[in-house]
Structures are given as C-alpha cells and as structure tokens.
Amino acid sequence: MANHKVMKYQDKDNEEQLHLYLDLIDEVRMNAKQRIARYKNLIARQYDAMVKLRHFKIGDLFLKKVSLATRNSAHGKLGPNWKGPYRVINCKRQGSYYLKALDKRKLKHPWNVEHLRRYYQ
Template sequence: MRRVPGRRNYPTCCGPTEPRKNSNGRNPIQAYIWHLSAIPTEVGVTSIRREAFHDKSNNQQLRVNLDCLDEVRDRASDRIAEYQKKMTEYYNRRVRLRRLHVGDLVLRKVTTATRNSTQGKLGPTWEGPYRVTHYSRQGSYHLETLDGKALPRPWNIEHLKKYHQKV
C-alpha cells in the first residue's frame, strides 16, 4: 500500500486513492473550501430588500401579522369548507343510486374467499342467481338461493348486480 500525505490511503486493489469528484469537477473538500472563499453578492452589491429593511418597522409589521393570524386562519377554513361543499355537490350530481326490491333476482360477485381455487383466473366472476329477501339499510341486502336457503350474511350493493332472465 502506498502512503500519500493528505489523502485517504486505500489499498490500490480496493478503491480510489482520492475522493470522488462532484458534477462541478471538485471533490467535496475542494468544493467546501471554494464555498468559504467566495464573496457573497450582498457584500459588493446591496439589494433593494436589504436597503429597505428597517428593524423597528419590521418588528411592528410582525406584530400586526400575528394579530391578524386568527382572521387568516378563519378565511382559510372558510375556503376549505366551500371547496369541500362544491366537491360534495359535484360527486352527488354524478352518483347514480341503484336500488333492488324484495324478490329481485341478482348475481353475486365471486370473492377470493368464495372462489374455487381449481378454476384459476378463468373462473366465473359472478355467481347466482339469488333472490333478494330483505333490505336492512341503504345498500345492504339479505339473499337466498332459488331453493329458499338463506345466505348467512347481508351483501352490499357493490357486490351485486341485477340478473336479467333470457326470454
């Protein structure tokens, strides 16, 4: 292994003998030293912001801003509430309610729990038909088979679709 003063000493078989360079062509140490030696632009050329800064008026303006903070929060919460109201109205305009009546025939979506594993992905996605026996609350239906055997739990309307018999 070669020893070079001021550099990391890696074995020549395991890595570089100096730090990697950045996109600007300097290694991290050189970039840091260059950054320290650079003269900020504010020293030579002042900006309008620095010229117009007055410590007393700045503190006074900060106090005014803190006093108005509650009003700003109230306006922001009003805008959020208005936005949410508009989004709710837009959604409710476009939603289409589906209702089933007692006695309607429906198909039930096959879930992973009820799917026959031997059929694979080419198995049916809907099973049935089933008859609606009871409507408990909005979107929740109790079903029974055509033989009259009731299913153990209610099903949501998302997992049901109306069955149309061929004539």
C-alpha cells in the same frame, strides 16, 4: 452579494409586520376553515350529482361480486367474477340487501348494492 430583499430589509418594520400577522392569525385561520368547508360542499354536490341510485324489489334475482378473499385461487385470473343467482329477501335500508340462494340457503350478512348486478334469465 446583496440582493433587493437584503437591501430593503428594515428590522423595525419587520417586527411590526410579525406582530400584526400574529394579531390577525385567528382571522386567517377562520378564512381557511371557511374555504375548506366551501370546497367540501362543492365536492359533495358534484359527487351526489353523479351517483345513480338503484332500487331493487324483494324477489328480484341478482349476481353478487366475487371478492379476492372468496375467489378460488386454483382458477387464477380466469375464474368467475360473479356468483349466483341470489334472490333478494329483505332490505334493511336503501342500498343494503339480504340475499338467499335459490337452494333456500340464506346469506348471513347484507350486501351493498355496489356489489350486486341484476340477473336476467
């Protein structure tokens, strides 16, 4: 049973359209790349608008988040989520802090600000 597409199909026009499309493929690709770049810039601006920067001073007290790897499995889900307090001793770059426990023991690696919470006495 013939439908509208089959009835209107012409082999010569189809070949011409395919060759024309192959000639314009570079332009189509360029347009797609530009659209992707605009979309990525839009998403980056929206994300940056929602990010709230947190600045800490050296000497402030913080709690650090307990990760799944360091969590005591004997406590189960009722174990503490935060550990500390720790004191900030150095800031190598914004958002990355070196910590020291109150018993003067330094932590080897810097901690990201996402994993820190201010400690209030």
